[in-house]
Amino acid sequence: MDLRSVDLNLLVTLEAVISERSVTRAAATLGLTQSAVSHALARLRRTFRDDLLVRGPEGMVPTARAREIAAVLGRSFSEIERVLEDEWQFDPATSSRRFTVRASDYVAPFLLTELCARLRREAPRVALDVRHFRSPDERVEQQELHLRVGGPGGVDDPAIESVQLLADEYVVLMSGDHPHAHTELTLERYLDLSHIKVSPYALGTAVIDDALADRGLRRHVAITVPSWFEMRNVVAGTDLVVAMPRRWAGAPFFAAGCVWRPLPLPEVTFTVDVCWRRRDRHEPGLRWLRDLVLGTFTEAPEAK
Numbered sequence: 001m002d003l004r005s006v007d008l009n010l011l012v013t014l015e016a017v018i019s020e021r022s023v024t025r026a027a028a029t030l031g032l033t034q035s036a037v038s039h040a041l042a043r044l045r046r047t048f049r050d051d052l053l054v055r056g057p058e059g060m061v062p063t064a065r066a067r068e069i070a071a072v073l074g075r076s077f078s079e080i081e082r083v084l085e086d087e088w089q090f091d092p093a094t095s096s097r098r099f100t101v102r103a104s105d106y107v108a109p110f111l112l113t114e115l116c117a118r119l120r121r122e123a124p125r126v127a128l129d130v131r132h133f134r135s136p137d138e139r140v141e142q143q144e145l146h147l148r149v150g151g152p153g154g155v156d157d158p159a160i161e162s163v164q165l166l167a168d169e170y171v172v173l174m175s176g177d178h179p180h181a182h183t184e185l186t187l188e189r190y191l192d193l194s195h196i197k198v199s200p201y202a203l204g205t206a207v208i209d210d211a212l213a214d215r216g217l218r219r220h221v222a223i224t225v226p227s228w229f230e231m232r233n234v235v236a237g238t239d240l241v242v243a244m245p246r247r248w249a250g251a252p253f254f255a256a257g258c259v260w261r262p263l264p265l266p267e268v269t270f271t272v273d274v275c276w277r278r279r280d281r282h283e284p285g286l287r288w289l290r291d292l293v294l295g296t297f298t299e300a301p302e303a304k
Contacts, residue, residue, distance in 0.1 A: 090284035092123035
């Protein structure tokens, strides 16, 4: 294909539609009408001889060809923006900018104390808006950071870049007086217990049910709660158990009066990734915040 025959403005539109997974949202991002974006998408389909995006239950889904194009466009546009914005600087000491970070219950206790202290020292006028996820796979909005939980392998989305913050595994927390507190927790014993299940919005344990289902098994879930903090005192005072991240298992603020045993499903692990939109890769302020989060969490002590 001769590049001179392609309207390069169409490539900007294509990158926006793939990133937003919606003609309407892409139009808002680009400052165009929905009709103009739809017309541009039709021209792009003719140019590349591919559907590029097809309708799915949760919006527009990129084809394999579109994902390939998006990966190239994302890198190219980031480099162009970096060159054009070379003089654009961010000074944390004087900036009064507001940043948005979405983080799960799992991340916040280890991150926010040190992060906020560093913000007050290094960027006293910067404001931080920390939000929970409304759904486990919530989209990364423009100039927003996500601290997202997922399986090993990272985020599979050409519009998103990510760096692994940490890897962890689940353990089974129970009262120090529990009959199995000091015995080996076999899978058979684990299935005989009554469980608390945490919502997937808060780094839940649905992955454990999936692993059990793969083996033709299921556990008895007595209580389902929306957050870890609804059950931190329940376990110590009952015979209920909960699968929780190992990093939290020895934290006095959470697991006082409890003990933990290894989860008898060794394949069940997870990662926490810092995610941002590829097009924001070189944006100075967001890059500074991203580096601050990575440094803060790397230096934070792990609960023993």
